Amino acid sequence: xxxxxxxxxxxxxxxxxxxxxxxxxxxxxxxxxxxxxxxxxxxxxxxxxxxxxxxxxxxxxxxxxxxxxxxxxxxxxxxxxxxxxxxxxxxxxxxxxxxxxxxxxxxxxxxxxxxxxxxxxxxxxxxxxxxxxxxxxxxxxxxxxxxxxxxxxxxxxxxxxxxxxxxxxxxxxxxxxxxxxxxxxxxxxxxxxxxxxxxxxxxxxxxxxxxxxxxxxxxxxxxxxxxxxxxxxxxxxxxxxxxxxxxxxxxxxxxxxxxxxxx
Numbered sequence: 001x002x003x004x005x006x007x008x009x010x011x012x013x014x015x016x017x018x019x020x021x022x023x024x025x026x027x028x029x030x031x032x033x034x035x036x037x038x039x040x041x042x043x044x045x046x047x048x049x050x051x052x053x054x055x056x057x058x059x060x061x062x063x064x065x066x067x068x069x070x071x072x073x074x075x076x077x078x079x080x081x082x083x084x085x086x087x088x089x090x091x092x093x094x095x096x097x098x099x100x101x102x103x104x105x106x107x108x109x110x111x112x113x114x115x116x117x118x119x120x121x122x123x124x125x126x127x128x129x130x131x132x133x134x135x136x137x138x139x140x141x142x143x144x145x146x147x148x149x150x151x152x153x154x155x156x157x158x159x160x161x162x163x164x165x166x167x168x169x170x171x172x173x174x175x176x177x178x179x180x181x182x183x184x185x186x187x188x189x190x191x192x193x194x195x196x197x198x199x200x201x202x203x204x205x206x207x208x209x210x211x212x213x214x215x216x217x218x219x220x221x222x223x224x225x226x227x228x229x230x231x232x233x234x235x236x237x238x239x240x241x242x243x244x245x246x247x248x249x250x251x252x253x254x255x256x257x258x259x260x261x262x263x
Contacts, residue, residue, distance in 0.1 A: 010151060010240055019248040019252055021247065026141060033145040033149055036058070036120070043116050044113070047113075049106055049107035050110065052102045052157075053099060053102035053114075055153065056098045056099040057120075057121050060099065061125045063091045064092060066128075069129060069133055070084055070085050070088070087242075095239075097173060104172060136250050140246045141243070147237075147239040150236040154229055155233055158229055165226035166224045166225075170224060170225055170227060171228055179221070
């Protein structure tokens, strides 16, 4: 099935219920991401690989912020759910390899391209740290919009360049990550076993017993660059889905009398 024929796996993200954030908050997050998107388009234009490298530099920042805050909470004795740290590290590891793929394709070859992305990422890191410590549900929702934008960006790129990409060999960094390296870090952030409509115990997202290795074995071998970008796009959909689930878990915890994140 071609990309154009496939249904978006993120359609459910638009639904609102009693676990959704207020529309005003969601709209503010959307506006923020649209502003960053406009900056990237203005800076990089149709230089796709440079824009993707910038996107991946920025997209992995929230996972650094989450783990920084969680390590602080753990140090202070406020937090012991190690699955969250494991999952967010696996997410950052995944985004790192997306960045390595874009770098291999030449996306970071110009100093100014790197400078813009790195300084946006620097300030974004501290924004997410503060947001995660004060309003974790909002922090997860913001990143949901980031990952949704990443999915849509790659999906459009695949649709517009399918024939060209199928003539190019896969990036070595992609082959090493998706086919050679330890599969656990790739599978640790997957959430096929999660029901989108209900609160779930977060340990099901990272418990090794729930890892679906058959899914990886059934995936098509990377034969061209199109296959690589297809995998990257699908990873972004998983990240968006996970952020959606986490936001709802935090909100449910608040509704049940908790302070929001873990206690």
